Amino acid sequence: MVRFLVSRGAQSLISVFGVMTIVFVIMRLAGDPTLLLVPEGSTREEIAQLRHQLGFDRPIAVQYGAYLWDLFRFDLGTSFVQRVAVTDIVGARVPYTLKLAAGALFAAVIVGLPIGIITAIRRGTTIERILMPIVLIGQSMPTFWSGILLILLFAVTLDWLPSSGADRLSSLVMQAIALGALSMATFARIARTSIIDELSKEYVRAALAKGISRGRVVLVHVLRNAAIPVITVAALEIANLLAGAVIVETVFAWPGLGQLAVQSIQGRDFLVVQALVLLASVTYILLNLLADMLYSLVDPRIKLYRPKQ
Amino acid sequence: MTAQPMSIAARPHRPRRLTQFLARHEAWPILPFAVILAAFVFMAVAASGLAPLEPTKQSLLSRLRPPGFTSSAGFVYWLGTDELGRDLLSRIIFGARVSLAVAFLSVCASGVVGTALGLIAGYYRGWVEIAIMRAVDIMLSIPAILLAIITVAVLGPSFFNLIIVLGFTRWPRYTRVAYGQTLGVANLAFVTAAKLGGAGDALILARHILPNIIGPMIVVATLEFGLMVLFEAGLSFLGLGIQPPTPSWGAIMSVGRNYVGTAWWITVFPGLCLFLLVLSINLLGDYTRDRLDPRSIQR
Numbered sequence: 001m002v003r004f005l006v007s008r009g010a011q012s013l014i015s016v017f018g019v020m021t022i023v024f025v026i027m028r029l030a031g032d033p034t035l036l037l038v039p040e041g042s043t044r045e046e047i048a049q050l051r052h053q054l055g056f057d058r059p060i061a062v063q064y065g066a067y068l069w070d071l072f073r074f075d076l077g078t079s080f081v082q083r084v085a086v087t088d089i090v091g092a093r094v095p096y097t098l099k100l101a102a103g104a105l106f107a108a109v110i111v112g113l114p115i116g117i118i119t120a121i122r123r124g125t126t127i128e129r130i131l132m133p134i135v136l137i138g139q140s141m142p143t144f145w146s147g148i149l150l151i152l153l154f155a156v157t158l159d160w161l162p163s164s165g166a167d168r169l170s171s172l173v174m175q176a177i178a179l180g181a182l183s184m185a186t187f188a189r190i191a192r193t194s195i196i197d198e199l200s201k202e203y204v205r206a207a208l209a210k211g212i213s214r215g216r217v218v219l220v221h222v223l224r225n226a227a228i229p230v231i232t233v234a235a236l237e238i239a240n241l242l243a244g245a246v247i248v249e250t251v252f253a254w255p256g257l258g259q260l261a262v263q264s265i266q267g268r269d270f271l272v273v274q275a276l277v278l279l280a281s282v283t284y285i286l287l288n289l290l291a292d293m294l295y296s297l298v299d300p301r302i303k304l305y306r307p308k309q
Numbered sequence: 310m311t312a313q314p315m316s317i318a319a320r321p322h323r324p325r326r327l328t329q330f331l332a333r334h335e336a337w338p339i340l341p342f343a344v345i346l347a348a349f350v351f352m353a354v355a356a357s358g359l360a361p362l363e364p365t366k367q368s369l370l371s372r373l374r375p376p377g378f379t380s381s382a383g384f385v386y387w388l389g390t391d392e393l394g395r396d397l398l399s400r401i402i403f404g405a406r407v408s409l410a411v412a413f414l415s416v417c418a419s420g421v422v423g424t425a426l427g428l429i430a431g432y433y434r435g436w437v438e439i440a441i442m443r444a445v446d447i448m449l450s451i452p453a454i455l456l457a458i459i460t461v462a463v464l465g466p467s468f469f470n471l472i473i474v475l476g477f478t479r480w481p482r483y484t485r486v487a488y489g490q491t492l493g494v495a496n497l498a499f500v501t502a503a504k505l506g507g508a509g510d511a512l513i514l515a516r517h518i519l520p521n522i523i524g525p526m527i528v529v530a531t532l533e534f535g536l537m538v539l540f541e542a543g544l545s546f547l548g549l550g551i552q553p554p555t556p557s558w559g560a561i562m563s564v565g566r567n568y569v570g571t572a573w574w575i576t577v578f579p580g581l582c583l584f585l586l587v588l589s590i591n592l593l594g595d596y597t598r599d600r601l602d603p604r605s606i607q608r
Contacts, residue, residue, distance in 0.1 A: 014447075018444070018450075019450060023459070027459075029460065136588065141584055142543065144562060145580030148562065149580070152576075156570045163569075240452070243452030243454050243455055246458065247454075247546065262458075262548075273459055273462065276455065277451065277455050280452045281452065
């Protein structure tokens, strides 16, 4: 277990390092990164001064080293647009996005899992034929459209919920549904597949042969075993929700990280954009690691560390 | 050659004609969606012939008119007009062209690059394999939409850059599948035979391995196609994709969002098209996967 943790941790570190390198390269794709950072309307002297101040006139290898060193110290720089440390700008938005992601995850689980379970147990019935299209629709709805439709219905027509803002819990409802729809479909599909797999196993037949009712077999035995893939997917879905927040937050004017990303691009505040990409990727890598660890805890049969043959 | 009689025996399962395809019971539910997809493709190809008006023609006298509005000249705006008095129907028809063109070209770009890298990694192994597959893992750990957003923001939004960015962001998906498939094929007897026969690596990859892995690659490409349509719309919605006045469904909806209380049609109709297109592609993709890869039917 310890060896597994160490090797998985090392892999994750390599991934984090790789992500940092890719972001470094992307920021230089268009040539001089100074031009991305200066406020619009700067004079040539100001640009040259900033280039020198930021060290972008140094050799690329030196810049790369300095960049990694800064990140290592959690120094993400100071925004030239807002004149505030990037960590402060990003940090102020984190709670909002976490709230949104939690709401969306809740909506996705509470709808997705029951659909998955029912469609697995009642295969080939009318209930399945009614529920499966819901999953498909959730999968194909662009969030910015479902979001606007929800606004149209609940805010404009019915006037039940506020269309934007972040001051009340009720303002979270629509966006959690819009953002959670895709994850709902994923949860339903994974739960369904996983339960169908389990139902065909010997222990289910044995339990049924002993006379245990079908409902009890599913509740007590099948669900527990079928939970393993669902847990793994859940960890990755959180990462997907954070990425999906970019569009949903723009639709609902929710002051989280996604809206910050879009505003920073429009305001040419590229240090903030860079920080957000790094933050999202590192979160994804950590959640992946967490999923692997959970996997080994939930299912003791899995020996995660196998010495090389 | 034991493979010969087997493949002949397997033949009858594959419908050769459309009529045979239609005779298959399980193909029926998918048909309407194939028709929808075909309709959108037709719309995209024949946009200039189908659209009643120029998609960029403004008419400030008929701004934000509801569907069915008839102008004083007797012209009927079937889906209404937008904030500059442009005909929404014409813009949606031309938007289909943008949407499908971006998705098609970016799937081609990422598919070709990704498959080639997967073939190379799976065939040559060694440090090439480690380098390529590590890069794949790292690329996949950056959320795709953010990677696309930052790249397009650095390069500047344009039709061409959008395809480059989507191609650059999505190749790892193909590489991962192509790599796994190549590993399974590269050591089979016919590859060894080709090597012993003196065939070069390029010939073996192109003539012997690629045809054997093309099925799963087509499945990945189909599923990616739907995603690329969504990505284009999403980026354009955020103002990072297709730039105005070129009509794109995402960009139309982004403007429409500001008029959602007064002019619902600007967001509802392009969104409906987007939804139907992506739904059709996803369903056809699932269907192709079940056909080409019977092992995954339960999934």
